[in-house]
Amino acid sequence: KAGVTQTPRYLIKTRGQQVTLSCSPISGHRSVSWYQQTPGQGLQFLFEYFSETQRNKGNFPGRFSGRQFSNSRSEMNVSTLELGDSALYLCASSWRTHSYNEQFFGPGTRLTVL
Amino acid sequence: GESVGLHLPTLSVQEGDNSIINCAYSNSASDYFIWYKQESGKGPQFIIDIRSNMDKRQGQRVTVLLNKTVKHLSLQIAATQPGDSAVYFCAELAGADGLTFGKGTHLIIQP
Numbered sequence: 001k002a003g004v005t006q007t008p009r010y011l012i013k014t015r016g017q018q019v020t021l022s023c024s025p026i027s028g029h030r031s032v033s034w035y036q037q038t039p040g041q042g043l044q045f046l047f048e049y050f051s052e053t054q055r056n057k058g059n060f061p062g063r064f065s066g067r068q069f070s071n072s073r074s075e076m077n078v079s080t081l082e083l084g085d086s087a088l089y090l091c092a093s094s095w096r097t098h099s100y101n102e103q104f105f106g107p108g109t110r111l112t113v114l
Numbered sequence: 115g116e117s118v119g120l121h122l123p124t125l126s127v128q129e130g131d132n133s134i135i136n137c138a139y140s141n142s143a144s145d146y147f148i149w150y151k152q153e154s155g156k157g158p159q160f161i162i163d164i165r166s167n168m169d170k171r172q173g174q175r176v177t178v179l180l181n182k183t184v185k186h187l188s189l190q191i192a193a194t195q196p197g198d199s200a201v202y203f204c205a206e207l208a209g210a211d212g213l214t215f216g217k218g219t220h221l222i223i224q225p
Contacts (some may be wrong), residue, residue: 042217
C-alpha cells in the first residue's frame with residue numbers, strides 16, 4: 001500500500017509570494033493533518049481536515065490555510081510568505097480524526113523562503 | 115505558554131546498550147503522550163503512546179515511563195541498534211487543541 005505522498009518535495013520562493021503544497025493520504029484515510037517543523041520551534045500543529053471539513057487548528061496566522069477534497073487529498077496554502085516560513089511542512093493521514101497512534105506521516109515538503 | 119521540552123539535544127550510546135531519552139512537560143492537563151522517531155529525510159514515525167492513567171507501557175524493545183508527579187516522560191530502548199539512530203521527540207495532548215511537540219533528542223549509536 002502506498003504511503004503518504006507530498007508534492008513538491010522541495011520548493012524555493014521569495015518573500016511576499018504565495019505557495020500551495022499538496023498531500024495525498026494513504027488510500028482510505030479520511031483525516032489529513034498538517035505540521036510545520038523548524039529547528040527553532042520544532043514540530044507544530046497547523047490544522048486537521050476530515051471529510052473536507054477543518055476539525056482543528058493550531059496557533060498560526062490566517063496566512064496559513066488549507067482545504068481537503070472529496071478524495072481526501074489536501075492542500076495547504078501560505079500567502080505573503082515571510083522568511084520565517086522556511087520550514088519542513090509535513091502532512092499525516094489516518095482513518096479517523098484525532099487518531100494519533102494510527103497516523104502516518106509523509107516525507108514532507110522543504111520550503112525555503114528567500 | 116506551557117510546552118513540552120527535552121532535557122538533552124544529543125545522546126550518544128554504545129551499540130547494544132540501553133538508551134534512555136527524557137522529556138519534561140508542564141501542562142498538568144495533558145492526558146495522552148506519544149514518542150516519535152524521525153530518521154533523516156523522513157517524516158516522524160509513531161513508536162509508542164501512553165495515557166495518563168498508566169505509568170508504564172511496553173512495546174517491542176521500547177518502554178515508556180510516565181511520572182505525573184514530576185511531569186516527566188521517558189523512552190527506554192533496549193539493546194540499541196544502528197537502525198535506532200534518529201531524532202526522538204515526545205508529544206503531549208491536552209484537550210482538543212492538537213498535539214504539542216518537544217524539540218527532539220538526536221540519538222547517536224557508537225559502534
